[in-house]
Amino acid sequence: EVQLQESGPGLVKPSQSLSLTCSVTGYSITSNYWGWIRKFPGNKMEWMGYISYSGSTSYPPSLKSRISITRDTSKNQFFLQLNSVTTEDTATYYCTRLGTVSYWYFDFWGPGIMVTVSS
């Protein structure tokens, strides 16, 4: 069974970088697409981007200047780095698998990790 698990610091200071790891078991990240989605307090959700089976990436324009998604295929992990964070980046972060690019559905999710941006 495909399982994803987020890890990383739960507290980040403003202006610093947020770095999270998604560890995947039961499936190789050299297949499919793998992404990050976050849910803000108040329930708004935002797609943050993906990394493909080949290592190519895609990000929404709103985040493109300060986001990077990378991977380590030897460890079957992919990573999120978000630079210059503010309190508005406080959210629960989910790593996901994109089941198909035909219908853009995310069929497997990690349980989520809450990250607070605060001094």
Next chain:
Amino acid sequence: DIQMTQSPSLLSASVGDRVTLNCKASQNINKNLNWYQQNLGEAPKLLIYYTNNLQTGIPSRFSGSGSGTDYTLTISSLQPEDVATYYCYQYNSGLTFGSGTKLEIK
């Protein structure tokens, strides 16, 4: 950006009721819409993809419909385990989520 508006934001219904949740896009999204269910403290779960396709393992009481800018998720007979928040999102242009409908049992 395409805006997604879900209504109502809160819905209270009785067990056995037929329930309809709405999702409206700010422009035509060509049926490129998916629905998720999220229980408190859990990750979202895919229910419906491409407007009306039921994900494997999802009970048949869930169904989706719509076209153009207007879409609905219907639960034919509400069950206690359906208490959750439901989200739609479009992927026709970029990817944007609705703000969710919280479903409660009356």
